[in-house]
Amino acid sequence: MHRREWLKSISIVTLVGMSGCRGYQYGHVIKPTAANMVGSHEAGAEVFDPLIDEAVAKLLARQNIVTDDCPIGPNGQPMKKSICFVGIENKSAEDIGDFKDKIYNQIDSKILESSCFQSMSKRMVDAALHETRMRPDALLLPDNMRLFTAVLERSGSPVDYLLYAQLTSGTTKRNSSTQRDYELTLELVNVHTGMNDKLSSEVRKGYHKTAGGKFWNYNPLKR
Amino acid sequence: MTSCATDRSKARFPPALRKQHLGYLAACLCVLFSTGCSTHSKRISQPRNLFYDGQLQACRESLEKLAKSSRHDGDVVNLDLAVVDLLSGQAKQAETKLRDVRDRFDHLEQDSLAEKTVSMWTDDQVRSYAGEDYEKILIRVFLSLSSLMHDGVDAESYTLQIQDKHEELGQRFAERNGSAGPEYQPLPLGFYMRGMLREATLRDYDDAVRNYEVASSLLPNSLPLVWDLNRARSGVHSQPGQGVVYVFAMVGRGPYKIEVAEQPTSDALLVADRIISAVGPYKLPPTIAPIKIPDIAVPPSDVDNVGIRIDNSTIGPTSSVANIEQLAVSTYRANRNSIIARAVARRVIKKATVAAAKNSMGTEGLTAIGMDLAGIAWEATEAADTRCWGLLPRDIQVLRVEVPAGDHQLQLSPQLGKQPVGPSKSTSIRVVDGLNTYVICWFPDARSVSQIMCSNRAELVSNP
Numbered sequence: 001m002h003r004r005e006w007l008k009s010i011s012i013v014t015l016v017g018m019s020g021c022r023g024y025q026y027g028h029v030i031k032p033t034a035a036n037m038v039g040s041h042e043a044g045a046e047v048f049d050p051l052i053d054e055a056v057a058k059l060l061a062r063q064n065i066v067t068d069d070c071p072i073g074p075n076g077q078p079m080k081k082s083i084c085f086v087g088i089e090n091k092s093a094e095d096i097g098d099f100k101d102k103i104y105n106q107i108d109s110k111i112l113e114s115s116c117f118q119s120m121s122k123r124m125v126d127a128a129l130h131e132t133r134m135r136p137d138a139l140l141l142p143d144n145m146r147l148f149t150a151v152l153e154r155s156g157s158p159v160d161y162l163l164y165a166q167l168t169s170g171t172t173k174r175n176s177s178t179q180r181d182y183e184l185t186l187e188l189v190n191v192h193t194g195m196n197d198k199l200s201s202e203v204r205k206g207y208h209k210t211a212g213g214k215f216w217n218y219n220p221l222k223r
Numbered sequence: 224m225t226s227c228a229t230d231r232s233k234a235r236f237p238p239a240l241r242k243q244h245l246g247y248l249a250a251c252l253c254v255l256f257s258t259g260c261s262t263h264s265k266r267i268s269q270p271r272n273l274f275y276d277g278q279l280q281a282c283r284e285s286l287e288k289l290a291k292s293s294r295h296d297g298d299v300v301n302l303d304l305a306v307v308d309l310l311s312g313q314a315k316q317a318e319t320k321l322r323d324v325r326d327r328f329d330h331l332e333q334d335s336l337a338e339k340t341v342s343m344w345t346d347d348q349v350r351s352y353a354g355e356d357y358e359k360i361l362i363r364v365f366l367s368l369s370s371l372m373h374d375g376v377d378a379e380s381y382t383l384q385i386q387d388k389h390e391e392l393g394q395r396f397a398e399r400n401g402s403a404g405p406e407y408q409p410l411p412l413g414f415y416m417r418g419m420l421r422e423a424t425l426r427d428y429d430d431a432v433r434n435y436e437v438a439s440s441l442l443p444n445s446l447p448l449v450w451d452l453n454r455a456r457s458g459v460h461s462q463p464g465q466g467v468v469y470v471f472a473m474v475g476r477g478p479y480k481i482e483v484a485e486q487p488t489s490d491a492l493l494v495a496d497r498i499i500s501a502v503g504p505y506k507l508p509p510t511i512a513p514i515k516i517p518d519i520a521v522p523p524s525d526v527d528n529v530g531i532r533i534d535n536s537t538i539g540p541t542s543s544v545a546n547i548e549q550l551a552v553s554t555y556r557a558n559r560n561s562i563i564a565r566a567v568a569r570r571v572i573k574k575a576t577v578a579a580a581k582n583s584m585g586t587e588g589l590t591a592i593g594m595d596l597a598g599i600a601w602e603a604t605e606a607a608d609t610r611c612w613g614l615l616p617r618d619i620q621v622l623r624v625e626v627p628a629g630d631h632q633l634q635l636s637p638q639l640g641k642q643p644v645g646p647s648k649s650t651s652i653r654v655v656d657g658l659n660t661y662v663i664c665w666f667p668d669a670r671s672v673s674q675i676m677c678s679n680r681a682e683l684v685s686n687p
Contacts, residue, residue, distance in 0.1 A: 025330075086426070087426045087427065089429045090429050090430065090433070091429070095430075095433060097383050098380070098383060100427065100430065125426075126424070126425070126426070129425045129426055130425055130657045131463075132463075133425070133459050133460070133461070133462060133463045133657070134459070135428055135459055136426055136428070137428075
């Protein structure tokens with residue numbers, strides 16, 4: 001090859017071969033009706049949204065039946081039961097990162113929408129935890145519960161229920177594919193009687209290292 | 224074909240002028256294309272010395288002057304300025320600068336056709352500096368610290384970003400090299416800070432446990448991390464009436480880049496050969512003279528840790544949660560072959576260009592020697608890209624201590640082992656019941672003037 005051609009080809013390679021120009025980053029607003037993006041490595045909105053919707057709906061529906069005989073207030077309307085949402089415990093295999101506070105707020109908002117319950121301000125709960133210096137998991141001990149609810153009552157927020165949320169997961173592996181079952185459990189403890197109610201919701205999700213992994217593991221012919 | 228081309232050029236230029244003028248033209252082009260005899264490491268040496276002498280204002284002025292005079296150094300100079308801001312009590316300004324550079328480095332991760340092309344004919348200094356992998360991680364670490372020092376609003380987000388960025392860079396390295404190496408081992412500090420912040424909510428102890436577990440697995444010999452883990456598992460953040468002080472000590476002088484002459488490794492030659500072979504039937508010359516590339520240097524340190532005393536009671540020494548030297552050296556060396564390969568390819572392209580020019584012009588005698596000399600000058604003026612974040616510590620260490628709420632006197636002294644090796648420095652801190660108070664100090668060496676900064680969160684809470 002002639003040197004001039006060689007030079008020409010070098011120029012082409014330096015100009016074209018090392019391709020790529022710096023671009024921009026773009027964003028767009030997702031319509032509320034659009035489906036969530038499905039996380040490729042861990043759970044995201046596609047898992048947590050239905051988990052929360054189902055678990056809270058189940059819990060409120062059952063408690064509505066149980067608390068039909070709730071006392072009538074001075075205005076003639078049934079008095080709402082007060083729920084103190086203590087917190088979410090993540091016991092799943094994944095770090096949920098910035099989702100934790102989002103899950104808390106989502107559950108809290110759904111309780112507030114209910115006609116029979118009212119949720120206590122998170123700041124009140126934080127202040128009571130700060131004052132008593134108790135761990136959330138230690139509140140179920142009778143003495144601790146009494147002390148904690150007394151602090152809340154003193155600040156003008158009587159408590160009827162303590163609500164705990166727990167996120168757990170179970171993992172099944174098959175070669176390069178993994179199935180992870182996510183479960184959100186809501187536990188409602190009546191501070192007057194000590195009785196508790198528990199409900200869960202589950203979302204299963206498959207992770208695959210190959211494009212055909214989904215079909216191979218979840219086709220109708222598979223047992 | 225050669226004779227035809229020569230005939231055409233003979234027709235265009237008078238024979239007397241042709242060889243001489245074209246030779247001069249080539250020499251001029253070489254000089255024009257050549258860049259920077261001065262490297263960043265030379266330009267930054269004065270502000271760095273001022274910083275270590277404790278002259279923060281003079282250091283700031285020097286850095287600002289450098290940022291104005293050298294366009295390509297802007298981002299790294301801003302990183303150095305952010306450190307100066309942080310240690311002189313302007314944490315918000317530091318956070319703003321760090322955030323700007325973080326976003327710019329993220330943008331520069333995309334390739335630029337023009338810069339890559341020009342760098343093949345000059346050197347890597349003409350490229351926009353996109354930051355080394357360790358710098359991208361440490362920007363997020365310093366963002367977390369800056370945020371903690373003024374309002375703490377975004378501190379938790381930054382700690383998540385440390386882990387995300389580290390994971391992303393590790394994955395990218397694995398994609399390039401086929402497997403993930405130990406070079407991209409996560410930084411324990413990111414997990415530690417996240418655990419610290421989750422524990423401070425007095426509610427999310429499960430998150431604290433998860434993060435302390437990871438930090439503890441990365442530093443299995445660290446006893447304070449075991450204490451933190453046990454406390455998060457079964458204890459509480461602090462007893463009623465008490466608050467917590469976190470002292471983040473930056474110890475030693477950190478990594479920076481210097482220019483070295485390197486003999487290309489076989490791996491680098493293989494990559495360079497692929498670049499050269501792609502453009503024609505030519506092969507890489509069997510021998511390549513040493514090339515100039517940047518390397519990481521870390522000055523020796525005469526400080527191991529910082530001894531902490533509160534109200535004249537000895538608390539203990541700080542312990543390492545981020546070995547920046549190790550992070551910088553391992554992540555930089557992991558990518559070193561690509562830097563060498565680029566330098567080798569550049570060398571071959573320059574040599575071939577001069578040879579092709581001589582051949583096509585049919586130069587001989589003095590003109591040929593002139594062109595050879597111009598070619599040598601072209602290669603010689605090439606300098607290694609030593610741009611880097613120059614004001615980094617060698618190690619970031621931490622100590623956690625629970626003390627009664629109220630005002631306290633904090634005393635910090637640099638230590639070698641358990642022995643103090645330099646003058647101690649004192650500051651007063653205000654501790655608030657159930658809250659964290661953060662202190663940042665830097666002991667570059669036993670004799671340097673250390674800087675101490677205390678978070679103002681205590682004042683904000685007590686005087687809302």
